[in-house]
Amino acid sequence: MWKSGHTETTTIGYSNRNKQKNHGSRGLAGNDYRQYSYKLECLKCGHEYGANGTDIFQRKCPSCQHGKLGISF
Numbered sequence: 001m002w003k004s005g006h007t008e009t010t011t012i013g014y015s016n017r018n019k020q021k022n023h024g025s026r027g028l029a030g031n032d033y034r035q036y037s038y039k040l041e042c043l044k045c046g047h048e049y050g051a052n053g054t055d056i057f058q059r060k061c062p063s064c065q066h067g068k069l070g071i072s073f
Contacts, residue, residue, distance in 0.1 A: 002026060002039070009056040010038060018067075019043040020051075020059045031071055039073040049073070 002024030004011045012024040023039040030037040030052035037050045042061035049070025051059050060067030 005036065005038070005053050007053070010036075010053045014056065015043065016057050016059060018058075018060045018065060020056070020061060022056055023048075025053070026073070028072065037071055037073045040070070 004024055008014060012022060014022045021041045021043055023041060025036040025038045028037045032052040032054055035052040035054055038053055038056060039048060040051050040059060041048050045061060045064040047061050047063035049062055050073030051070060062069050
């Protein structure tokens with residue numbers, strides 16, 4: 001079950017300026033201090049990947065925008 005976080009950027013449905021949409025978290029730990037991993041989808045190419053909650057606002061797609069590789073989600 002996917003859940004929203006407690007901030008605007010970790011809310012399910014949030015899309016950042018790079019067209020990366022948040023689909024929520026399943027409560028898995030991210031790789032940054034006290035962060036959860038969230039499932040993101042690139043609205044340009046459809047690639048899905050994981051990101052820490054603190055990174056959602058600035059993420060770029062690893063497939064079509066030369067962003068960092070994703071983490072497990």
